[in-house]
Amino acid sequence: MAPPTQQADAKSEDGSAGPSGLPDFHGDIDPDTFEQILEMDDDEEEREFSKSIVYDFFSQAQQTFEKMDQNLEKRDLAQLSSLGHFLKGSSATLGMTKVKDSCEKIQHLGAKESADGSKDEPDEDKCLESLKKIIKQAKDEFADVEKRLRQFYEPA
Amino acid sequence: MDGNAGQSANSSSDFVRKLYKMLENPQDESVVRWGNEGDSFVVLENEKFTKHILPKHFKHSNFASFVRQLNKYDFHKVRHNNEEGGASPYGIGAWEFKHPDFKMNNKDALDNIRRKAPAPRKPNVMPEDIVPTQQMDLFNSQLVATQQQLQQLQERYNELSMHHSMLLQELIGVQKTVVNHEHVMGYVMNFLTSVDAQRRRESRVNIPFGSHTNGAINGVAPEEPAERRLPPTEEDVPASPLQHASKLLSEVNADHMLNSNKLEQLNEQHMRMNASFTTPPPINGTRSSSRGAAPHSATSSTSVSYGDLDNMVYPIGNNQGIDPMYSGHIHNIPYVEPPKASEPSLQQTEGRKKSSAVDPGWSxxxxxxxxxxxxxxxxxxxxxxxxxxxHVDSALDGLEAVNKLNAGSKYDLVLMDIIMPNLDGVSATHLIRQFDHTPIIAMTSNIRSDDIAMYFQHGMNDVLPKPFTKEGLLSMLEKHLGHLKKHPQPPSLEMNPPHPNPSAAVAPAPAKRSYRSDDSPATSPATVSNWNSPGPGPLGVSPVSATAPHPEDPYLQGGPAPYALGPQQGAAGMPPPPVQAPMYAGLPPGGLGPRPPQPQQHQHQQHRRGISDISGGQPDMGDAKRQQLYGAPPGHMGQQQQHGGMHQGGMGRPR
Known part of the structure; x- marks a missing residue:
């Protein structure tokens, strides 16, 4: 997901918004990916379709994070990996680059691999330690994205 | 007089005689009687006359009809309005009728009273009315009859064309079976060849030893070597029955393909004909022979070389171009067309509403x-x-997908996630391939070359990397649904033929399985859409970079099985199994024959690079790493199953 991120940065430097009037997400969201979802909205004011998807994702992510916490306590690495994979898919589809990258790391660590998946990491304690950090990070990243998106959909 | 009367009665009209007779009856004088001058008769009391007199003499009680009858015989009502101050001498309600020949005491004159027109019993007024209506009736009934006939013909035609379609479908099904059998034969052949080869190897080892003992025992050593020398020259060649069989197979195969080609053409014609009278904009019949535009534009520059190849191969190889096993053809069978015919236009109007909607122009x-x-x-x-x-149908996991297809649902394309609860996409595909050949596209973020190799091994036809883009999705549709486009391209040239015989192809797979379920590199190309099949399938439209023009060639040429060198060799769109068989069959004996994984891997790296270049994306950084990973031990399969189990463990995630 590196290239989209770069593009996003480039765009934010330009200060230009996307064709859909997309606000500046500062690289939290890959504009290309997100715009093509916005394009699917029938009404650019209501944004019924994308809004429902994004908001559904919010609750889905919230639940997933809760489960991650539970499984952290249970030290269930496999479940953590699976949860990471799960959230990776939907966050990637929505263009939430940072969340997606973190989820991928969760997926790897849960599979007893290094965070980038390049080598095995047989030490469960190490994995769990890293998982704690990365899950926290993912939550923060998600919170950022959520805030921005809620602002986008419900400008105060 | 009476005699005269009787005589005249014969020639005069019944009605007139009855009329005369009625007036002869004196009791009724108060109701009806002769006029004062005897040259007319008067109905004095209309009501009584109608009720009592008419029934007695004329068997009806309808005064109007009596008057009509009178008129027909040219009686006239005598009007008194203008004379004598308008009052009738017989009273106000009286009706006086008169005929020149109807006179009291002159029965003979009655003969002169005739109906006005010489027309027969049917009155004069009627003909003008009735004859036209009769004709109309006739025409009407004829029309109805014709219409019925037409309808019957139409029904018959529909029935026949449905039967025709069904027969075509059946035939295609039978063809599929035949092809499958042929492939099975191919695999059997292949196995036999390897067994044969092994036997010969063994015999090669044994023979020298045998000859020695023979020589020692019989003492006829000088002759033996000459005899022994002969077999070694043959030893490199498979046993002749095998050769024969494989030759036969390849010949039969070619013939068969020729037929199916015709059949498909017929089918297509039928479809086009149907479409042309069901849909307002008839399908543009021009088959672009320079099949450059649509699909290729979606892909990369290398397709040019394939285009050349197609142009070269297609006209020559009759067996090229149509894959009879492609189940999508079944959907081409037109008897489902009519009800759907209205849909495209409807869809189009819907589509125009939104700027984002694209109409790829499906037929x-x-x-x-x-x-x-x-x-x-x-x-x-x-x-x-x-x-x-x-039209989208969705399944929540592999199990549901298998069930849907198994229940007979027909799809033109399946987009399959890989990691899913209950049943993962690869296993689902593997199961589906036991009975169905609908193109299946893996939709996943796990797009490392070994992952992809495994997807293809299990019968998937393509890979759509996640997160997918609209463009990626569209080009995938265009690639695999080219046969549904309004400007029909020779279908299977545009699509990967489905993995033909999964069971056979997969059997040796465990040796190669090195599935790492969930570690795609930390960065993945975002907008990539097309992956070239590593299988020897189609020289289709995959965006292979120019540096790897014919990745399939190694397989095509490297196959150890002799029959694979038959007519299929040049035929790109041909069913791959014969070619593939050697590829897999070569594995178990252990290093026998060229083993493809290495080149395959390089191709993938190349594709990958080519694609990320196209997408204007990042340089493929993980190359070295992936190379490394590729060599990872196959034990990772276990991991995947573990994951499946995890999913199954039920995270209760919202769906």
């Missing part, structure tokens, strides 16, 4: 099965597909 709405456990992906994917005028 028929493609039926897509979207298999995806993640709600977000499913909804977005479904929305995109809908925007591309596809």
């Amino acid at each position: 028929r709405q493609p039926q897509i099965l979207l298999v995806e456990d993640d709600q977000t992906c499913r909804r977005i994917g479904g929305k995109f597909l809908y925007a591309f005028q596809c």
Whole structure:
């Protein structure tokens, strides 16, 4: 997901918004990916379709994070990996680059691999330690994205 | 007089005689009687006359009809309005009728009273009215009859054309079976060849030893070597029965393909004909022979070389171009057309509403099965597909997908997530391939070359990397649903033929399995859409970079099985199994024959690079790493299953 991120940065430097009037997400969201979802909205004011998807994702992510916490306590690495994979898919589809990258790391660590998946990491304690950090990070990243998106959909 | 009367009665009209007789009856004088001058008769009391006199003499009680009858015989009502101050001498309600020949005491004159027109019993007024209506009736009934006939013909035609379609379908099904059998034969042949080879190897080892003992025992050593020398020259060649069989197989195969080609043409014609009278804009019949535009534009520059190849191969090889095993053909069978014919236009108008909606111009709405456990992906994917005028059905996991296909649902394309609860996409594909050949596209973020190799091994036809883009999805549709486009391209040239015989192809797979379920590199190309099949399938439209023009060639040429060198050799779109068989069959004996994985891997790296270049994306950084990973031990399969189990463990995630 590196290239989209770069593009996003480039765009934010330009200060230009996307064709859909997309606000500046500062690289939290890959504009290309997100715009093509916005394009699917029938009404650019209501944004019924994308809004429902994004908001559904919010609750889905919230639940997933809760489960991650539970499984952290249970030290269930496999479940953590699976949860990471799960959230990776939907966050990637929505263009939430940072969340997606973190989820991928969760997926790897849960599979007893290094965070980038390049080598095995047989030490469960190490994995769990890293998982704690990365899950926290993912939550923060998600919170950022959520805030921005809620602002986008419900400008105060 | 009486005699005269009787005589005259014979020639005079019944009605007139009855009339005369009626007036002869004196009791009724108060109601009806002769006029004062005797040259007319008067009905004094209309009511009584109608009720009592008319029934007695004329068997009816309808004064109007009596008057009409009188008129017909040229009686006239005598009007008194103008004379004598308008009052009738017989009273106000009286009716006086008069005929020149109807006179009291002059029965003979009655003969002169005739109906006005010489027309027969049917009165004069009627003919003008009735004859036309009769004709109308006749015409009407004829029309109805004709219409019925027409309808019957129409029904008959529909029935016949349905039968025709069914027969075509059946035939294609039979062809499929035949092809499958042929492939099975191919695999058997292959196995036999390897067994044969082994035997010969063994015999080669044994023979020298045998000859020694023979020589020692019999003492006829000088002659033996000459005899022994002969077999070694043969030893490199498979046993002749095997050769014969494989030759036969390849010949039969070619013939068969020729037939199927015709059949498909017939089918297509039928479809086009049907479409042309069901849909307002008839299908543009021009088959672009320079099949450059649509599909190739979606892909990369290398397709040019394939285009050349197609142009070269297609006219020559009759067996080229149509894959009889491609189940999508079944959907081409037109008897389902009419009800759907209205859909495209409807869809089009719907599509125009939204600027984002693209109409790829399907001749028929493609039926897509979207298999995806993640709600977000499913909804977005479904929305995109809908925007591309596809009909979308979705399944939440592999199990549901298998069940749907097993239950007989027909799709033109299946988009399959890989990691799903209950049943993962690869296993689902593997199961589906036991009975169905609908193109299946893996939809996943796990797009490392070994992952992809495994997808193809299990019968998937392509890979759509996640997160997918609209463009990626569309080009995938165009690639695999080219046969549904309004400007028909020779279908299977545009699509990967399905993995033909999964069971056979997969059997040796464990040796190669090195599935790492969930570690795609930390960065993955975002907008990539097309992956070239590593299988020897089609020289299709995959965006292979120019540096790897014919990745399949190694397989095509490297196959150890002799029959693979038959007519299929040059035929790109041909069913791959004969070619593939050697590839897999070569594995178990252990290093026998060229083993493809290495080149395959390089291709993937190349594709990958080529694609990320196209997408204007990042340089492929993980190359070295992936190379490394590729060599990872096959034990990772276990990992995947572990994951499946985890999913099954039920995270209770929202769907």
